[in-house]
Amino acid sequence: MDKLKMHTPNKADENYEKLEAMFPNAITETIDENGEVVRAIDKDVLMQEISCKVVEGREERYQFTWPDKKKSVLLANAPVAKTLRPCREESVEFDNTENLYIEGDNLEVLKLLQETYLGKIKMIYIDPPYNTGNDFVYEDDFSLTTEEYIANSGQLDEEGNRLVRNLDSNGRFHTDWLNMIYTRIRLSKDLLSDDGVIFISIDDNEIDNLSKVCSEIFGESNFVCKFIWKSKLGKVGTTSTISATHEYILCYAKKLEMLSFKMIRNETDGRKENLRQWGVADRREDRPSMFYPITIDNVSVLPIKDDGTEGRWRVGAEMAQTLLDEGVLELSEKNGKYNIYRKFPSGVSYTPYDTLLLENIGTTAKGAAMLKSLDLTKAFDFSKPVDLIKHFAYLCTNEDDIILDYFSGSATTAQAVLQLNVEDSGNRRFIMVQLPEETDVKSEAYKAGYKNICEIGKERIRRAIKKITEDNPDANFDGGFRVLKCDSSNMKDVYYNPTEYQSTLFNSLSDNIKEDRTSEDLLFQVMLDLGVELSSSIEETELLGKKVFNVANGFLIACFDENVSEDVVTEVAKKKPYYFVMRDNSMANDSVATNFDQLFATYSTDTIRKVL
Numbered sequence: 001m002d003k004l005k006m007h008t009p010n011k012a013d014e015n016y017e018k019l020e021a022m023f024p025n026a027i028t029e030t031i032d033e034n035g036e037v038v039r040a041i042d043k044d045v046l047m048q049e050i051s052c053k054v055v056e057g058r059e060e061r062y063q064f065t066w067p068d069k070k071k072s073v074l075l076a077n078a079p080v081a082k083t084l085r086p087c088r089e090e091s092v093e094f095d096n097t098e099n100l101y102i103e104g105d106n107l108e109v110l111k112l113l114q115e116t117y118l119g120k121i122k123m124i125y126i127d128p129p130y131n132t133g134n135d136f137v138y139e140d141d142f143s144l145t146t147e148e149y150i151a152n153s154g155q156l157d158e159e160g161n162r163l164v165r166n167l168d169s170n171g172r173f174h175t176d177w178l179n180m181i182y183t184r185i186r187l188s189k190d191l192l193s194d195d196g197v198i199f200i201s202i203d204d205n206e207i208d209n210l211s212k213v214c215s216e217i218f219g220e221s222n223f224v225c226k227f228i229w230k231s232k233l234g235k236v237g238t239t240s241t242i243s244a245t246h247e248y249i250l251c252y253a254k255k256l257e258m259l260s261f262k263m264i265r266n267e268t269d270g271r272k273e274n275l276r277q278w279g280v281a282d283r284r285e286d287r288p289s290m291f292y293p294i295t296i297d298n299v300s301v302l303p304i305k306d307d308g309t310e311g312r313w314r315v316g317a318e319m320a321q322t323l324l325d326e327g328v329l330e331l332s333e334k335n336g337k338y339n340i341y342r343k344f345p346s347g348v349s350y351t352p353y354d355t356l357l358l359e360n361i362g363t364t365a366k367g368a369a370m371l372k373s374l375d376l377t378k379a380f381d382f383s384k385p386v387d388l389i390k391h392f393a394y395l396c397t398n399e400d401d402i403i404l405d406y407f408s409g410s411a412t413t414a415q416a417v418l419q420l421n422v423e424d425s426g427n428r429r430f431i432m433v434q435l436p437e438e439t440d441v442k443s444e445a446y447k448a449g450y451k452n453i454c455e456i457g458k459e460r461i462r463r464a465i466k467k468i469t470e471d472n473p474d475a476n477f478d479g480g481f482r483v484l485k486c487d488s489s490n491m492k493d494v495y496y497n498p499t500e501y502q503s504t505l506f507n508s509l510s511d512n513i514k515e516d517r518t519s520e521d522l523l524f525q526v527m528l529d530l531g532v533e534l535s536s537s538i539e540e541t542e543l544l545g546k547k548v549f550n551v552a553n554g555f556l557i558a559c560f561d562e563n564v565s566e567d568v569v570t571e572v573a574k575k576k577p578y579y580f581v582m583r584d585n586s587m588a589n590d591s592v593a594t595n596f597d598q599l600f601a602t603y604s605t606d607t608i609r610k611v612l
Contacts, residue, residue, distance in 0.1 A: 002609075003584070003611055004530075004581070004611070004612045005529055006489060006490070006491050006525055007079050007080065008080050008082075008114055008528075009079060009115065011076070011078075016041075019041060019046075023045070023046055023049050025042075025049075026042045026045040026049065027039070027041065027042075028041070028042045064212045064216055066178050069179075069182070071179070072179045072182045072183050073182075073183075073186075075183050076182070076183040080108050080111050080112070081489040081491075082104075082108050082111075083112070083486075083487055083489050083521070083524065083525040084484040084485065084486055084487075084524055084525070084534065085484065085485050085487050085517075085521050085524065086483070086484055086524055087484065087485055088483075090483040091482050092461075092462060092479070092480040093481075094480070094482050095537075095538065097478055097479075097480030097482055097535070098429045098535035099429055099430050099431075099478060099480060099535070100430070100481060100482050100484060100534055100535060101408075101411075101434075101457065101458055101482070101484070102431065102432065102433045102434075102483075103434060103435075103436050103483070103484070103485045103486060104486025104487075106407065106435065107183055107184055107187075109486055110184060110187040110188070110191070110433075112486070112528055114190060114191070115529065115530075116528055116531045117191050117402070117404075117533070118190055118531070119191070119192070119193050120191070120193060120402055120533075121191045121192050121402050121403070121404045122193055122195070122197075122397050122398070122401035122402055123196065123197055123198075123396055123402075123403045123404070124191070124192065124196070124199070124403075125200075125393075125403065125404075125405050125413055126198075126200050126406060127201040127384060127405075127407050127409060128181055128184075128201075129177070129180075130203045132203075174209060177209075178209060178213065181206075184406065185198075189218060194258050195254070196253070196254045197224065197251060197252070197259055198214075198218075198251070198252050199249050199250070199392050200251075201247060201248070202249075203247045203248065207226075207250070210250055218252040218253070218254070221256060222253045222254065222255065222256045223251075223256075224253050224256065224259065226251070227250075227251060227355050228248060228356055229246060229247050229248070229249055229357040229361065230245055230358050230361075230363065231246060231364055232363055232365075233363055249388075259396070260396075261395045262353075262394060264351045264352070264353060265349075265350055266349045266350065266351060267346075267347075268344070268346055268347060268349075270344055271344050272341040272342065272343055272344070273314075274339060274340075274341055275294075275320075275339075275341060275342050276303040276311055276314075276339065276340070277311055277312055277314050284310035286312070287312045289316060290312035290314075291303060291310060291312050292317050292320075294320050296324070296331040296340065299338060301338045301339075306337060328343045328344075330342075330343055357391070360387075361387050361391060362388060364383065366385040367384050367385040367386070367388075367412065368383060370383070370385065370415075371410065371460070373467070375463070376410075376456065376463070383409070384412045386412055386415050386416045386419060387416075388416075389412055390416040390417075390419055390420050393416055393420050394420060394424075399424065399426035399428065400427050401428050401429075402428070402430075403417050403428055403429070404430075404431045404433070405430070405432055405433070406431075406432075406433035406434075407434070408432035408434035409457065410456060410457060411432055411434075411456075411457035411458070411460045413432065414457075414461045415461065415464040418465065418468055418477065418478075419468060422468055422472050427477075429478070429535060430481075432461075434457055435454075436455075437452055437453045438451060438452050439453065439456075461481055465479040465480070484524065484534065490513055490514055490517040490525050491512055491513060492513065492514055511585070513612075519549070520549075523549050523558055526556070526581050526610075527551065527556070530579055530610070532551060532552060532555065532556055532579075533552070536552040536556075537551070537553065538550070543559070543571055543572070544565070544567050546559055546561040546564060546568050547560070547561055548572070550577075554575055554576070554577050555577065555578045555579065556579040557572055557575060557579070557580050557581075558580070559582050561586060562585075563586070563588040564582060564588055564592065565588045566591065566592050566599065569596060569599050569600075570603065573599050573600045573602070573603035573607065574603050574604070576604040576607065577604070577607055578608065579607070579610065580600075580607050580609050580610070581609075581610045581612065582612075583612055584611040584612065
């Protein structure tokens with residue numbers, strides 16, 4: 001049996017392997033600063049491989065860079081030994097829902113989701129910090145642990161908060177924001193399906209830099225558009241003469257050629273249009289080729305007004321004959337005067353939606369009104385309106401798609417997904433990710449009992465579900481969500497680095513799992529490691545006295561109990577799961593270990609067996 005990794009993949013290793021497969025002649029070795037031989041890429045060879053001319057030394061080129069950019073790439077690729085722990089008591093319909101609410105640092109969570117949701121997310125919407133000079137940015141770990149990095153730079157407050165204000169007086173003002181956003185968008189691309197799309201809310205402070213980041217990560221050819229949203233009403237200005245009432249939503253596709261947006265359906269009951277046209281530029285002398293007789297029912301008509309003014313037809317003679325042949329021209333007589341009309345039949349046409357998002361979408365005031373309707377007044381000052389995100393979800397998703405928001409905030413995206421599902425009977429699933437930022441002790445939210453933003457977000461979803469159910473009593477929709485919390489790995493350090501421990505210590509470390517972790521904790525880390533969706537059905541049963549988890553209708557079966565007998569292994573093998581996972585020290589005796597593979601060879605040769 002293979003041993004599970006129990007950590008996210010090392011993307012640097014994956015990228016190296018891809019380069020090695022494509023350009024084996026560029027693979028080499030070098031000596032690092034410690035005198036050790038390490039793998040390397042011959043940059044000159046690689047440059048020549050992708051160049052159409054001879055490369056001689058360093059040449060100027062177009063590029064977008066900033067201090068620490070290389071470190072942010074390194075950070076995006078580095079693995080994390082973390083896990084997601086289920087929290088049933090804060091969930092709604094835990095066993096019957098496919099929606100997820102995840103608490104934790106979104107960079108760590110995005111890495112944890114890479115195996116399970118690679119290429120599965122249809123739409124990502126995020127509303128990151130705008131870098132206004134007063135908002136917060138995430139402090140990420142480049143060379144030290146997060147705690148060391150913040151502590152050494154004097155940015156750790158008394159409560160140990162990881163978020164710090166990125167003041168515009170900071171010499172690294174744009175750099176810190178770029179390092180934060182680059183790593184997360186880079187990981188986002190891998191999660192999107194080939195026909196997936198990302199929407200990013202932003203304002204004037206960083207729209208230019210964000211566009212460059214997205215063009216580098218997704219490619220300029222996958223730029224879709226820049227929506228302009230009227231976010232405020234009235235005069236809200238940054239100067240005495242200009243009122244800043246709009247924001248942007250930047251939109252990029254994973255693969256533009258596979259992107260499909262819904263369009264506006266237009267129906268017409270038919271209409272008639274006078275074929276004669278008059279005006280300043282529509283006189284006979286202006287368009288002489290458009291002045292000619294049209295004959296219908298033996299009546300010849302010229303484009304002449306009652307007062308004798310000579311005008312023109314809307315179409316040329318050749319087109320007029322075509323319309324006559326098609327029978328769509330009609331002769332009308334009134335008081336001895338004749339007109340010719342063109343008949344347009346009833347039908348359906350489609351036009352694209354506009355990039356200008358005006359008052360019908362709603363402003364931040366509408367977002368605040370929605371929170372008020374849920375009795376969450378003043379919990380958030382600038383919540384996005386539900387209709388804004390629902391509009392994007394309608395444009396690009398189908399009924400079974402997954403929508404991710406990893407700057408969840410007040411969880412507007414979750415409510416938008418729920419409402420859209422009710423409106424079109426869809427079964428879209430949401431994944432919300434939010435760092436449990438502490439609320440200000442002076443804020444209305446704190447006074448109302450919400451100690452962090454996640455508490456507000458989860459309560460908003462609960463109340464939205466209740467309201468939607470009351471307003472739509474006959475609706476059949478997924479009105480629940482599983483709460484998962486990002487935490488350190490379930491495994492002790494010895495699991496990852498056994499060679500670093502003296503053999504005399506192993507007797508005291510016979511169990512490589514942390515004492516405070518449950519079987520369900522282990523199950524979810526196994527699901528992450530094996531790429532099993534975290535919303536999958538989970539059935540807990542007892543098999544010959546042992547607790548057994550059946551995930552996704554037999555796709556994965558796991559048993560983490562001790563003293564597992566041959567009879568238990570036999571019964572599991574008979575169920576023919578795709579995966580079977582157990583602890584490496586849980587077999588009842590040596591006989592079970594000896595016969596383990598033979599039992600599966602007898603009953604289920606295709607089952608992949610793993611241990612932790």
